Amino acid sequence: MLKDLLAQARILCGDANVQEGASIEPRYLQPARYGAGQAAGLVRPSTVAEVSALMEMAVAHDARVVPQGAHTGLVRAGTPGDATRDVLLSTERLKQVFELDVLDRTLRLSSGFRLSEVNERLAEHGLWFPVDLSADPSIGGMLAHNTGGTRMLRYGDVRANTLGLEVVLAEPAGQVLRCGQGLQKDNSALALGQLFIGSSGSLGVITEATLKLSPLPRQRAVALVAPSGLAPVFPLYQTVMQRWGGLVSAFEGISRAALEAGLHGQDLARWFSGQLPAYALLIELSSDLPADQLDLNGLLQGWLEGEFESGRVADAVLEADEAIWGLRHRISEGLRAQGKVIGLDLSLPRRAFMVFREEGLAWLALNHPELRLADFGHLGDGGMHFNMVWPAQAGPLEPAQELALREGLYRLVAAHGGSISAEHGVGPQLQEAYRAHWRQVAPSVLDWAGRVQMLFDPHGRLGTTNWGP
Numbered sequence: 001m002l003k004d005l006l007a008q009a010r011i012l013c014g015d016a017n018v019q020e021g022a023s024i025e026p027r028y029l030q031p032a033r034y035g036a037g038q039a040a041g042l043v044r045p046s047t048v049a050e051v052s053a054l055m056e057m058a059v060a061h062d063a064r065v066v067p068q069g070a071h072t073g074l075v076r077a078g079t080p081g082d083a084t085r086d087v088l089l090s091t092e093r094l095k096q097v098f099e100l101d102v103l104d105r106t107l108r109l110s111s112g113f114r115l116s117e118v119n120e121r122l123a124e125h126g127l128w129f130p131v132d133l134s135a136d137p138s139i140g141g142m143l144a145h146n147t148g149g150t151r152m153l154r155y156g157d158v159r160a161n162t163l164g165l166e167v168v169l170a171e172p173a174g175q176v177l178r179c180g181q182g183l184q185k186d187n188s189a190l191a192l193g194q195l196f197i198g199s200s201g202s203l204g205v206i207t208e209a210t211l212k213l214s215p216l217p218r219q220r221a222v223a224l225v226a227p228s229g230l231a232p233v234f235p236l237y238q239t240v241m242q243r244w245g246g247l248v249s250a251f252e253g254i255s256r257a258a259l260e261a262g263l264h265g266q267d268l269a270r271w272f273s274g275q276l277p278a279y280a281l282l283i284e285l286s287s288d289l290p291a292d293q294l295d296l297n298g299l300l301q302g303w304l305e306g307e308f309e310s311g312r313v314a315d316a317v318l319e320a321d322e323a324i325w326g327l328r329h330r331i332s333e334g335l336r337a338q339g340k341v342i343g344l345d346l347s348l349p350r351r352a353f354m355v356f357r358e359e360g361l362a363w364l365a366l367n368h369p370e371l372r373l374a375d376f377g378h379l380g381d382g383g384m385h386f387n388m389v390w391p392a393q394a395g396p397l398e399p400a401q402e403l404a405l406r407e408g409l410y411r412l413v414a415a416h417g418g419s420i421s422a423e424h425g426v427g428p429q430l431q432e433a434y435r436a437h438w439r440q441v442a443p444s445v446l447d448w449a450g451r452v453q454m455l456f457d458p459h460g461r462l463g464t465t466n467w468g469p
Helices: 003-013 048-060 115-123 139-145 233-247 256-262 296-310 321-329 331-336 350-367 399-415 428-441 443-456
Strands: 018-020 041-043 064-068 086-090 098-101 106-110 162-168 176-179 205-212 219-227 248-255 279-287 313-318 339-347 383-391
Touching: 003 018, 003 041, 003 048, 048 064, 048 086, 048 162, 048 205, 064 139, 064 205, 098 115, 106 115, 115 139, 139 205, 219 233, 219 296, 219 321, 233 248, 233 279, 233 296, 233 350, 248 256, 256 279, 256 321, 256 331, 279 296, 279 321, 296 313, 321 331, 331 339, 331 383, 339 399, 350 383, 350 399, 399 428, 428 443
Parallel strands: 041 086, 064 086
Antiparallel strands: 018 041, 098 106, 106 205, 162 176, 162 205, 219 279, 219 313, 248 279, 339 383
16 A cells, blocks of 8 residues: 555645545546456645655655546546555536637646536636537546547537646656647647547646637537438438538437437427337537527528428428437436446448448347447547447456457458547457557557657656556
């Protein structure tokens, strides 16, 4: 146990902000998905100086620091695993900096703020940080995993909306590195901050960021559309994008099984007269202009009327914006109620999206007929949550079985030029499959990723993700 380190941490951060071994609150150890972790201790610093000092202490005691934000991630990157060596560093008290520049539309802030807190404060200024999620992560966690969200089609991912970072390093221990000056345009140095975004907390502890903000939409129009089959799905996407381009903020695909999960316990009669389609499209238009200047609902309804006549659309639900998004955001919760969820966070070229889906279904039917596919996701930007449910009556799913399942489907992903992690990051849950995937696709990438990690953390004292071979 790291008693001396934790004793020093109490002096630095206060007794109330250090927990040891079995006394660590379960919420810090239990991830949103999969089993609970374990750690020697938990520390909750409140300043960058405290984070820096803790990193120095950890290196001196040969501890491994595991950064954790709101612990909403799905790959266990923020979940410690070693009860003798891991020290969990929670960033939830890092909230000292919140500097809004309304003219530049930028926000410099500490990494412990949650997304909901940020957007609540920004709303009075008519602004928001537009990376929209069903969970409520910390800003640091979003940066560590390069989150995309439901409106990435219009606004881009976290990387596209970040102008600067502050990071505490493990080598040299405790060094504070500032990357970028918060400017929209700046080519005065290497963009080192980009290395930390999406690194799953393995290269440094993100303590501060400067974010690019967007105007808060004045109106939105949402439709849940039942296409006449799978064949019209991408032609409909192309038509929507050609017609409205930058007005399109979301274009999601939702299978019937996912719809059923999102509607669990609700009255189905209001949705497509109780007859759920095999596949549905969630389409959202949004604008900074008020409805008296641009009627988005009118545009969407007029287009749908034409598509009904063309035969490409069979049915649609309109003017139920909150209910539609509520359905979409309840899918994951509904699936968890059905059994163990094995979630694959994939990205594919649009040309391969439906082909992979059909091949994946066929592969599951042949190799794991007990699994039920309930796929959904960000069809407009190529993201697919290929989520499967292992029913309780099938007995426990052994780790070796899950690894074989992932590797089999990842081979299909690789064959179509896709990615095995669209936005969830690569944590312990994906480590073995990640290495197998990159050995198949590009061994040199695996090699160089390991070299970069060795540069920032040569002794393996930071995070739970290993990028090397």
